[in-house]
Amino acid sequence: MKFHKFISYIFHPIIIPIVSSILFFIIIPNHIPKEFSYRVLGLVFAMTYLVPILLLIFLKKVKLIDSYHLISINERKFPILFFTILFFLIGKFLLKTNAIDLLSYSFFGCSLALSLVYILFYAKIKTSLHTMAIAGLIGFIMVLSFHYKFNLQLLLVLLFLVFGGVATSRLKLKAHTLTEVVLGFFLGFFPQVIIYLYYTFNNSGL
Numbered sequence: 748m749k750f751h752k753f754i755s756y757i758f759h760p761i762i763i764p765i766v767s768s769i770l771f772f773i774i775i776p777n778h779i780p781k782e783f784s785y786r787v788l789g790l791v792f793a794m795t796y797l798v799p800i801l802l803l804i805f806l807k808k809v810k811l812i813d814s815y816h817l818i819s820i821n822e823r824k825f826p827i828l829f830f831t832i833l834f835f836l837i838g839k840f841l842l843k844t845n846a847i848d849l850l851s852y853s854f855f856g857c858s859l860a861l862s863l864v865y866i867l868f869y870a871k872i873k874t875s876l877h878t879m880a881i882a883g884l885i886g887f888i889m890v891l892s893f894h895y896k897f898n899l900q901l902l903l904v905l906l907f908l909v910f911g912g913v914a915t916s917r918l919k920l921k922a923h924t925l926t927e928v929v930l931g932f933f934l935g936f937f938p939q940v941i942i943y944l945y946y947t948f949n950n951s952g953l
Contacts, residue, residue, distance in 0.1 A: 751916035758913050760880035764795035764834075764857070767884050771850045774891050774899070779846055787847065794837055802829060816922075820868050827865045834858040849894060852946055853887045856939040863934050875923040875931035881910045882935030890943045 768791045772784045803826070806812045812822045838854035841847055860883060864874045885906045892899040910932070917923045923931075 748920065751919045754912050754916040755877060755920065755922070758877065758881060758909060760876045761796055761799055763880040763884055764854075765792050767853055767887055768850060770884075770888065770902075771847070771853075771891065774888075774897065775849075775895065783844075783846070787841070787844075787850075790840075791837070794833060798833070799826075799830065802826065820871065820873055823873070824865070824868055827861055827868075831858050831861040831865060834861065848946070849891060849943070852890070852942045853883075853939060856886065856942040857883055859938040859942060860934045863938070867930075872930070873923070873927055874934055875914075875917050875928045877913050877917055878910065878923075878928050878931030879935035881906065881913055882932040883939055884935075885910065886936040886939030890939055894943075 765788065768788055772779065772788070803812070803815050806826070807815065811825065813819075814822070817823045817826060834854045835858040838851045838858060841851035841854065844851075860879060864876070864879070867874060885903065888899055888903055888906060891897065892903070914928045914932075917928055918925065
């Protein structure tokens with residue numbers, strides 16, 4: 748069980764946005780100034796890692812949540828709504844730079860995924876945020892591979908192995924059912940592709 752807890756912690760959803768952003772700047776053609784890249788990474792780290800941690804500490808202090816693990820649907824509602832809006836605003840901000848559109852699309856995809864998670868709460872359906880986060884990263888890397896015509900198969904194979912490890916760990920820890928784990932994959936992966944296709948279609952002038 749300790750191994751599965753370790754996997755759940757090391758691949759926690761909170762680290763995926765900064766990991767996605769770092770991979771983005773590593774993978775894309777080298778035409779963006781490093782200083783600009785560092786500023787974006789600093790912003791992403793602060794807004795998607797530090798702010799969520801402070802929010803959860805505050806929510807626990809005022810007893811709006813019982814656990815940082817957000818086990819129940821009621822505990823998840825406000826944080827998920829908060830992160831949905833936060834990711835959308837980050838995407839809007841990054842889009843205005845006119846330099847990192849694909850990264851901004853990724854944040855829009857995350858916002859869409861979280862909004863779907865929130866909607867499902869009303870049907871009493873919980874989603875694995877761990878598998879959703881890894882699946883979102885897989886979708887994002889596939890988008891980058893397609894857009895830039897890069898062969899990123901090795902990275903994708905590695906990410907699918909990570910997904911398998913995370914999914915297994917969540918099941919072994921009885922944190923989620925198989926349905927919730929599989930749902931996490933679909934809700935994480937497809938919004939990345941949908942948002943990319945939406946903006947690509949609109950920007951093509953068709």
